[in-house]
Every structure is written in C-alpha cells, then in structure tokens.
Amino acid sequence: MANPEPLPLPNDVEADPTELQNDSGALLRWDKGDGTGVGHVALLGVRTVILALILCQDRSIEDSRLHSFLRRLNLTRDTVLPWASEDSKEPPVTLDKYLDLLAKLNYLEKVVTPSASGPGEPPTITWRWGSREAEFSEAAAAEFIASIVLDGEGSDSEGEAPARGGRRGVDDEPRLTREQKRARLLKNVERAAGGPLAE
Incomplete structure (x- = not known):
C-alpha cells in the first residue's frame, strides 16, 4: 500500500498538473x-x-x-x-x-x-x-482488516467474488458471497486473536 503507483489521469481538465506530478499514487x-x-x-x-x-x-x-x-x-x-x-x-x-x-x-x-x-x-x-479500547476496539480492528482485504478483492457482476483460478468449477469450494467471505474472515481474525474480540 505504501509503494508508489501511477494514477490514471482524471477526466477533469482543470486538474492542477503539478498536483498530479507530486502524487505518487500510494494508498x-x-x-x-x-x-x-x-x-x-x-x-x-x-x-x-x-x-x-x-x-x-x-x-x-x-x-x-x-x-x-x-x-x-x-x-x-x-x-x-x-x-x-x-x-x-x-x-x-x-x-x-x-x-x-x-x-x-x-x-x-x-x-x-x-x-x-x-x-x-x-x-x-x-x-x-x-x-484503551473505548476509542478503537478489537472488533473495529477486525472490521478494518476485513475492509482492506475485501475491498481490494473486487467482485463480479453477480456480487460474488470470482472463484480461485478465475474459472467456474476449477476448485471444489463453492463460490461465497461477499457477506459470507466477510463473516469467515472475521471468524479467522477472532481465531488469530486467540478468543472473542472486545467490542
């Protein structure tokens, strides 16, 4: 996320060219x-x-x-x-x-x-x-992880992530909806944390 990547030029013709040159494109x-x-x-x-x-x-x-x-x-x-x-x-x-x-x-x-x-x-x-969990809880950290992982994954036109390998039937695991993947990821974070997450 910290590595610079070129950004596509915006459609806005009034964009400041110096601003574009100074932006590394890093997230x-x-x-x-x-x-x-x-x-x-x-x-x-x-x-x-x-x-x-x-x-x-x-x-x-x-x-x-x-x-x-x-x-x-x-x-x-x-x-x-x-x-x-x-x-x-x-x-x-x-x-x-x-x-x-x-x-x-x-x-x-x-x-x-x-x-x-x-x-x-x-x-x-x-x-x-x-x-100090009142400001940032373990559950909020898990949601942060889920948003990073799932937002970077993209989705197909049916609202489901493509199967591994990019083709249907390549692996035996059924395709999961975004919400099912999110629930599974949050469960994995809870397992990695060693127990239930504090709200």
Whole structure:
C-alpha cells in the first residue's frame, strides 16, 4: 500500500498538473498528515495498522517481528512520521518514539523482559494490545482488516467474488458471497486473536 503507483489521469481538465506530478499514487501517504497535534490523521492510520497486526498475532508480538511487518510498508525504526505542522516547535517523531507514545497512552502495552542469555544481552521487548479500547476496539480492528482485504478483492457482476483460478468449477469450494467471505474472515481474525474480540 505504501509503494508508489501511477494514477490514471482524471477526466477533469482543470486538474492542477503539478498536483498530479507530486502524487505518487500510494494508498498510504506518510507525508500527508493533517499537521495538528490532536488530529494527525497519518498517525491514526499507523496506529490502526499496528493494532491490527498485534491483534492477529494473538494480541502479543515481539518487537523484531512487528518491525519486520512494518518494513513492508516502508516504515523503519528511524522513519520520521508526520506529526505537526511545519511551523511547530515539536520535535519530529520516529516510529520507535511513536510506539513508546502509544504505550504511554495505553493503546499498547510494552513488556520488557531481561535477556536469559546474560546481563550484557539486550532485553526482549513484546508489544501487547493495550487497555484503551473505548476509542478503537478489537472488533473495529477486525472490521478494518476485513475492509482492506475485501475491498481490494473486487467482485463480479453477480456480487460474488470470482472463484480461485478465475474459472467456474476449477476448485471444489463453492463460490461465497461477499457477506459470507466477510463473516469467515472475521471468524479467522477472532481465531488469530486467540478468543472473542472486545467490542
């Protein structure tokens, strides 16, 4: 989603050509936050992705594994996230600092375990789903995952997704409607989370 892709030119002849040239076509544009300390839309998107990843890993994930998933979205430990407007005096926020901020705000729980190898080894860090579910629940994270997976799938003229292989009768599984796929996907997310999802 973070990889740039060329967009088709709009039919609007009044479109600003410089705007088209500056748009990379990526679905996730980390450089396009709303620029305020309270809204920061891009950071809310990053938070949603992180919580969804943790949810699907039995509500707990090691730091190295989380970062390996986030690298697929071009987010490294030192990536500067859009946080404040250009005239703000606040320092830039890196991904690692943002994870610590999420822990401070109770969206995440950071568990630091001393290394069993010895005193000179770095501790193991595990991220867990936090206690702040009033704003973003596990059920909302599951819906986010379902919308990403199913919206990218498309549908045929009958409202059903095409069978695997693109032809009828290729596999033995009957074709599922979009709603059946959604229900099955939400059940799989619940299984991956290790139990019922909190509302």
